[in-house]
Every structure is written in C-alpha cells, then in structure tokens.
Amino acid sequence: MRIDDLPGELLLWILIASELLIFAAGTTAMMAMRFTDASGFASAQDLLDGRMAALNTVILVTSGLFAARAERDSAAGQRRSARLGLALAALGGLLFLLVKWVEYAREIGAGIGIETHPFFTFYFLLTGFHAAHVLAGVVVLGLVALRARPEPVQAGAMFWHMVDLVWVLILPPIYLLG
Amino acid sequence: MDRLTRNWLTLIALIAMTLALSAFDGRPVAVGLLALAFFKARAILGGFLHLRGAAGWLAAATVPLGIWLGLLWGLNAALIR
Numbered sequence: 675m676r677i678d679d680l681p682g683e684l685l686l687w688i689l690i691a692s693e694l695l696i697f698a699a700g701t702t703a704m705m706a707m708r709f710t711d712a713s714g715f716a717s718a719q720d721l722l723d724g725r726m727a728a729l730n731t732v733i734l735v736t737s738g739l740f741a742a743r744a745e746r747d748s749a750a751g752q753r754r755s756a757r758l759g760l761a762l763a764a765l766g767g768l769l770f771l772l773v774k775w776v777e778y779a780r781e782i783g784a785g786i787g788i789e790t791h792p793f794f795t796f797y798f799l800l801t802g803f804h805a806a807h808v809l810a811g812v813v814v815l816g817l818v819a820l821r822a823r824p825e826p827v828q829a830g831a832m833f834w835h836m837v838d839l840v841w842v843l844i845l846p847p848i849y850l851l852g
Numbered sequence: 853m854d855r856l857t858r859n860w861l862t863l864i865a866l867i868a869m870t871l872a873l874s875a876f877d878g879r880p881v882a883v884g885l886l887a888l889a890f891f892k893a894r895a896i897l898g899g900f901l902h903l904r905g906a907a908g909w910l911a912a913a914t915v916p917l918g919i920w921l922g923l924l925w926g927l928n929a930a931l932i933r
Contacts, residue, residue, distance in 0.1 A: 675912065676907075690901075694917075728867060731867050738860070738900050739900075742900045831900075839896045839897065846888075846889045847924055851885065852877070
C-alpha cells in the first residue's frame with residue numbers, strides 16, 4: 675500500500691478524510707446527546723419524512739454514476755460525452771437541493787425550527803452543511819465541465835462522490851436509528 | 853453492462869433494502885441499517901472513487917468506517933435497551 679497507488683490527487687483524499695471526520699464528529703455528538711433526552715429525540719426524529727431522504731439518496735447515487743461516467747469519458751478523450759455526464763450529475767445535485775428545500779419547507783411550515791429541540795439543531799446543521807457541499811459540488815462540476823480535461827474532471831467527480839459518501843453515512847443516524 | 857452501472861445497481865439495491873428494513877425497529881434492525889450504510893460507502897469508495905484498484909486502500913478506508921458505525925450502533929443499542 676503506497677501513497678502513489680491512490681487514484682487522483684492526494685490533496686483531494688485529505689479533503690475527503692477531513693470532511694468525513696467533521697460529519698462523523700457531528701453525527702457522533704448527536705448520538706451521544708440522545709442520552710440526555712432519549713424520548714424527546716425519538717419524538718423529534720419521528721417528525722422527519724424518511725421517504726424524502728430515500729428519494730434524495732437515489733438521486734445522489736444516480737448523479738454519482740453520471741459523474742463517474744464523465745470521469746471515464748474525459749480520460750478517454752470524449753469531451754462532449756464527459757460534459758453531458760457532468761451536466762447530468764449537476765442536474766442531480768440541483769434536484770437533490772430541490773427535494774431538500776421541499777423537505778425543509780414542510781418542516782418549517784409544521785413549526786419545526788433549529789431551536790425546537792436539540793435533535794433539530796443537529797438535523798439542520800448536519801443536513802444544511804451537507805446541502806452546502808452539494809451546492810459547492812454543482813459549482814465545481816460546472817467549472818470542470820468548461821474544459822472537460824481529465825485531471826480536473828477526476829477532481830470534480832471525486833468531490834461529488836465525497837458528497838454522496840457523506841450522505842449515505844449520515845442518513846441512518848439522522849433519519850432511521852431511534 | 854459496465855462496472856460503473858453494476859456499481860450503481862448495487863447501490864440502488866442497497867437503498868431498496870434500507871427502505872424495506874426501516875419499517876422495523878430494534879437492535880438487529882439497527883445492525884442491518886448500519887451494515888447497509890457500510891456497504892453503500894464501500895461501493896462508493898471502491899467503485900466510484902476507484903479504491904478497489906488501489907492495493908490496500910479500500911481496507912484502509914473501510915475499516916475505520918466500520919469501527920465508527922460500530923460505535924454508533926453501540927450508542928444506539930445502549931439507548932434502546
């Protein structure tokens with residue numbers, strides 16, 4: 675196992691590891707905080723709509739497929755196809771944000787806010803921080819699509835897969851474990 | 853079917869299993885949900901981030917993830933006893 679064996683830029687792997695650690699710390703803190711008010715946390719979690727989260731997972735992993743294809747096509751010199759893949763991946767990101775927006779709007783409409791309960795403080799912080807990464811990822815995918823050169827496209831795809839990876843890991847503790 | 857599409861189908865199948873399992877409660881269900889999250893993460897790391905082709909790195913990434921998910925399960929199990 676050598677550093678040189680890692681695909682892509684080492685700096686991106688450092689970024690991926692750092693982001694995973696940040697989200698892992700936040701999620702672990704949320705799980706630990708449940709001990710202070712287990713029933714309150716469970717009642718608050720019951721107000722979330724897990725179907726929206728499942729839909730968003732499908733959207734995000736599908737956009738991850740398009741990003742991976744764009745990376746492959748870019749490496750093969752197929753710029754047009756790579757651009758299409760990046761555009762579809764970015765569209766997936768925008769769809770994810772739309773679904774998240776609808777989810778937030780419903781929750782806020784039901785009187786739920788960041789200070790309603792500590793669970794919702796963690797919920798809005800973790801999912802909001804993740805949504806900010808999705809937005810940043812859409813911008814990154816758009817930027818690397820301009821020239822669609824192999825290395826930047828690979829970097830953009832890696833960032834996108836990190837966003838995907840974080841989502842599948844934070845989803846069970848936030849929406850499902852109770 | 854190419855490897856990327858196969859990886860995506862694996863992820864979709866894991867999401868479907870998560871959705872089915874989430875209808876139930878209890879410690880074994882929590883183990884199942886976290887195991888499914890682990891396999892989704894492994895599919896993304898190995899299939900989309902290409903760690904499957906980087907000797908030793910997939911295990912280097914997934915072992916700490918598995919330990920962390922185990923910790924989450926422990927916290928959850930302590931809560932629902």
